[in-house]
Ligand code: ATP
């Protein structure tokens with residue numbers, strides 16, 4: 001068994017729990033560096049399983065699947081934040097696992113996550129934990145209007161209900177089957193941003209530049225990264241906050257910290273993702289080291305060098321909706337027209353069926369200037385039928 005501090009060199013096999021697009025792009029990055037990859041995911045046609053050397057088709061808690069992954073791999077990471085922390089802990093008995101189950105467990109639970117922000121002294125939205133009818137009744141009126149969010153298993157705005165009154169709150173909690181929830185005060189957002197940090201076992205930490213994000217219907221739609229995308233003071237504050245959140249978790253791996261910027265300029269942390277993040281996909285084409293290569297470097301104890309941005313960039317998420325612009329039969333967008341645009345980098349995840357709101361791919365537009373990147377991205381958006389931004 002390799003020790004946590006050993007460098008794992010190319011030629012070894014790296015494992016990932018989860019076969020989604022993040023796992024696929026992790027496998028691509030690892031393979032580009034000469035590693036072999038193994039994916040654990042039940043789904044026969046999972047995006048990562050389709051491109052990996054090994055694909056173990058078992059559930060995340062299957063003892064045999066986990067044992068086989070441990071046997072094949074020199075180190076394991078995750079691409080899916082709802083992998084049971086217990087599975088990560090089990091694997092960690094026999095090989096290096098990053099991030100650790102303890103850190104993932106905090107990211108999996110909004111209540112624990114918020115308590116961690118408070119502990120790190122990073123401001124988050126005012127909130128209350130609602131696990132019982134008594135806690136529901138005791139909610140402070142100052143939290144309304146608010147958003148009731150399930151403490152666990154939410155993504156892309158799922159498991160969230162916006163509530164204006166106490167009556168709506170009571171109704172929403174029963175709609176959410178009275179599971180453990182967090183009620184957050186609805187804040188006046190000027191915009192949203194996120195920061196990706198990568199931290200090694202020796203405590204070295206590097207970051208990607210601040211990403212400015214536009215969400216539509218609770219799903220990331222556009223990320224813009226260039227000098228001046230957010231005011232410099234806010235950017236500095238966001239990077240410092242993201243690093244303290246990671247250090248407070250003694251985190252190893254790639255971590256995304258999402259923020260709200262309020263109308264008054266105040267920065268408020270929203271949530272963390274213990275893995276590469278949709279808002280970091282631009283790094284594949286605009287940075288000299290991508291978030292997926294950072295993930296490989298963290299898990300193998302390779303050096304973490306501060307990534308350098310070489311192009312201004314705009315990322316457009318390609319949701320399944322774009323396949324249905326002409327009617328009910330799925331039809332792929334005009335990729336030939338998109339790829340005629342300078343600086344257009346198309347990434348598709350190999351998903352067989354397009355469905356509304358399903359993440360099918362993303363388009364990274366790179367350019368020498370922010371103006372040019374935006375201009376080209378707006379042209380691409382028009383061709384694709386994405387609303388201008
Ligand atoms: P994902 O994991 O895909 O990022 P999620 O389902 O975990 O999404 P959140 O990040 O909690 O959801 O919320 C989704 C979006 O809803 C946010 O990006 C933001 O646009 C809006 N939102 C969430 N909480 C608040 C709030 N307290 N005030 C105002 N807007 C909010």
Ligand code: MG
Pocket residue numbers: 258270271
């Ligand atoms: Mg979010």
